Amino acid sequence: MDKHVLLRDLDIPDIRELAVYQANDGYAAWRKALTGMKPDEVMGVVKDSGLRGRGGAGFPAGLKWSFLPKDIFPKYVVVNGDESEAGTFKDHQLIENNPHQVIEGVALCAYAVQAGTAYIYLRGEFYEPARPLQKAIDEAYAAGLLGQNILGSGYSLDIHIHLGAGAYICGEETALLESLEGKLGQPRLRPPFPAVQGLYAKPTVINNIETLANVPPIVLNGAQWYRQYGTEKSPGTKIFCVSGRVNRPGNYELPLGQYTIRQLIEMSGGTIDGCPVKGVLPAGSSAPILPVSALDTRLDYESVQAAGSILGSASFVILDDSVDIVWAARKMVRFFRHESCGKCTPCREGTFWALRLYDKIVGGHGSSHDIDMLADVANGMANKCFCLLGEFATSPILSTLKHFRPEYEQFVREHQNGLPNTYGDQLIRDHAISVAGGSVVEVAY
Amino acid sequence: MIKEKRASDVEKILAKYPSKRSAVMPLLYLAQEEYGYCNDAAIREVAELTALDPTEVKSVVGFYTMFFEEKTGTYVVEVCDDLPCALRGADAFVRHCEHKLGVRAGETTPDGKFTLRTVMCIAACDRAPVAQVNREYHYSLTPESFDKLVDDLK
Ligand SMILES: Cc1cc2nc3c(=O)[nH]c(=O)nc-3n(C[C@H](O)[C@H](O)[C@H](O)COP(=O)(O)O)c2cc1C
Ligand code: SF4
Numbered sequence: 001m002d003k004h005v006l007l008r009d010l011d012i013p014d015i016r017e018l019a020v021y022q023a024n025d026g027y028a029a030w031r032k033a034l035t036g037m038k039p040d041e042v043m044g045v046v047k048d049s050g051l052r053g054r055g056g057a058g059f060p061a062g063l064k065w066s067f068l069p070k071d072i073f074p075k076y077v078v079v080n081g082d083e084s085e086a087g088t089f090k091d092h093q094l095i096e097n098n099p100h101q102v103i104e105g106v107a108l109c110a111y112a113v114q115a116g117t118a119y120i121y122l123r124g125e126f127y128e129p130a131r132p133l134q135k136a137i138d139e140a141y142a143a144g145l146l147g148q149n150i151l152g153s154g155y156s157l158d159i160h161i162h163l164g165a166g167a168y169i170c171g172e173e174t175a176l177l178e179s180l181e182g183k184l185g186q187p188r189l190r191p192p193f194p195a196v197q198g199l200y201a202k203p204t205v206i207n208n209i210e211t212l213a214n215v216p217p218i219v220l221n222g223a224q225w226y227r228q229y230g231t232e233k234s235p236g237t238k239i240f241c242v243s244g245r246v247n248r249p250g251n252y253e254l255p256l257g258q259y260t261i262r263q264l265i266e267m268s269g270g271t272i273d274g275c276p277v278k279g280v281l282p283a284g285s286s287a288p289i290l291p292v293s294a295l296d297t298r299l300d301y302e303s304v305q306a307a308g309s310i311l312g313s314a315s316f317v318i319l320d321d322s323v324d325i326v327w328a329a330r331k332m333v334r335f336f337r338h339e340s341c342g343k344c345t346p347c348r349e350g351t352f353w354a355l356r357l358y359d360k361i362v363g364g365h366g367s368s369h370d371i372d373m374l375a376d377v378a379n380g381m382a383n384k385c386f387c388l389l390g391e392f393a394t395s396p397i398l399s400t401l402k403h404f405r406p407e408y409e410q411f412v413r414e415h416q417n418g419l420p421n422t423y424g425d426q427l428i429r430d431h432a433i434s435v436a437g438g439s440v441v442e443v444a445y
Numbered sequence: 446m447i448k449e450k451r452a453s454d455v456e457k458i459l460a461k462y463p464s465k466r467s468a469v470m471p472l473l474y475l476a477q478e479e480y481g482y483c484n485d486a487a488i489r490e491v492a493e494l495t496a497l498d499p500t501e502v503k504s505v506v507g508f509y510t511m512f513f514e515e516k517t518g519t520y521v522v523e524v525c526d527d528l529p530c531a532l533r534g535a536d537a538f539v540r541h542c543e544h545k546l547g548v549r550a551g552e553t554t555p556d557g558k559f560t561l562r563t564v565m566c567i568a569a570c571d572r573a574p575v576a577q578v579n580r581e582y583h584y585s586l587t588p589e590s591f592d593k594l595v596d597d598l599k
């Protein structure tokens with residue numbers, strides 16, 4: 001990969017400016033579509049490209065678009081920029097540094113399904129990164145690339161930004177729709193699916209920001225071009241967010257399936273002090289931890305699944321041997337306890353009790369019996385929650401128990417007084433490293 | 446009163462959606478800026494503008510963490526201590542912030558200047574420790590740069 005497809009700001013630093021974006025093929029796909037392609041043709045190219053959703057589930061984007069009924073209007077495009085999975089910061093970089101490509105992707109999606117309005121739902125904490133995105137939208141309107149009768153095509157489109165207000169559950173697509181409608185961000189029962197009855201009960205496409213940022217180069221260069229990257233089942237490039245105990249945390253855009261987790265860690269500068277890797281979370285707190293034996297797993301949807309986890313949003317949190325697994329699991333469970341929306345009992349109660357148990361163990365009052373109880377609580381939640389958040393919440397518990405049970409046992413034996421409240425200090429000594437961190441261009445392999 | 450003071454903002458927000466109800470969150474942000482927090486007057490005004498019952502608006506305020514139900518300091522300092530940041534020292538960093546401001550996380554300084562909160566991941570884990578002050582990011586903080594940030598706001 002000699003150039004980035006998505007993180008183009010790393011090759012062209014000023015690409016957030018409209019003029020620079022346009023001088024580098026920006027809005028060429030949009031012009032091509034509006035002046036010479038039928039909506040179905042745009043949808044067809046995206047289908048053929050095999051582009052899969054980057055928000056977590058990996059569902060084929062073109063196929064999703066084709067589920068919208070043709071004869072019902074208005075239709076909506078809703079863009080998921082909630083980006084609240086711990087360890088995920090790719091959409092953040094895209095809207096801040098390459099916003100026009102996001103807008104062009106949203107526009108192409110809207111044209112393909114013939115929606116007249118698109119809402120970009122950003123997490124409330126993106127108040128500041130929303131500014132360059134809004135500026136880019138304003139520029140696109142001023143240049144006649146959005147608004148009424150775009151480029152004389154007869155097609156009209158409005159794009160609005162909507163800010164959430166701090167709730168991880170709003171990343172779940174139906175909760176997001178509720179939130180956008182001004183209600184509590186709690187998931188809806190499905191069916192009906194959003195494609196049929198989404199925003200305001202109208203046909204709606206929901207895609208992640210990164211997913212849609214792939215669309216302009218696909219429409220411009222064709223499905224075959226896109227498929228030169230990645231594998232048959234996981235085509236294209238993907239942004240991998242690397243955080244935790246590595247020297248150079250940041251976003252790394254790589255062709256799917258080409259590299260392994262071990263290589264990703266090497267690209268990220270390796271672990272701090274070269275400390276051995278203890279485990280890797282491939283999708284933040286939500287997917288099962290992978291042990292070192294899985295480090296040679298290739299970075300695509302199928303391979304990570306075969307290894308026992310989920311690629312999801314590809315937010316790789318790296319844990320090394322300096323990290324206490326019980327402490328890390330408690331942090332993750334605390335996250336889910338905090339973010340449970342309270343709608344259903346298994347998740348609301350389960351996360352409460354699980355955190356109580358972790359607090360007891362980390363506080364130095366745990367026993368073997370408490371470890372068993374943790375497993376019981378998690379198993380009691382599994383497959384009983386109203387939405388996937390509750391299921392996600394079981395994964396830090398069950399997967400760390402599966403791979404690191406002896407560490408739990410050792411913890412309750414050795415930490416009768418709990419972790420010292422200065423525990424975090426040992427993790428701060430390499431503080432300066434994070435200052436130097438950030439995105440770097442893919443290293444040669 | 447945002448209806449008078451921020452009339453054009455209110456109008457712009459309402460025009461974005463086919464349903465007034467969708468404007469509840471953006472209007473609450475406006476109201477929060479004007480009233481300082483989502484007090485009863487703010488809630489009543491947003492309810493009126495969105496044709497909702499005040500209890501419905503109140504439940505929205507209660508659901509989302511970025512709407513404040515109580516008065517906050519002039520500057521709301523939110524430090525992330527979620528796992529990825531904690532792996533890079535965020536826990537100790539939070540203790541430094543507490544020490545510097547002289548309050549525990551969740552509290553407001555006696556002079557009403559700063560409210561310190563800890564938050565879950567704010568999508569900047571590559572630049573930990575990270576904080577937001579009134580929703581503006583401050584990346585790759587050090588104890589020294591945090592002290593300077595606070596001193597400059599004093
Ligand atoms: C609890 C939960 C949180 C989610 N958070 C996000 C998120 O922050 N961003 C996102 O794009 N998708 C998130 N998703 C996935 C969305 O529900 C949905 O699948 C996605 O937006 C579809 O877009 P895609 O097909 O382009 O990935 C989340 C799902 C669940 C269950
Ligand atoms: S599983 Fe959790 S987040 Fe999902 S609906 Fe139930 S309580 Fe809400």
Ligand code: FES
Nearest residue numbers: 525530566567570
């Ligand atoms: S964990 Fe702190 S910003 Fe993500």
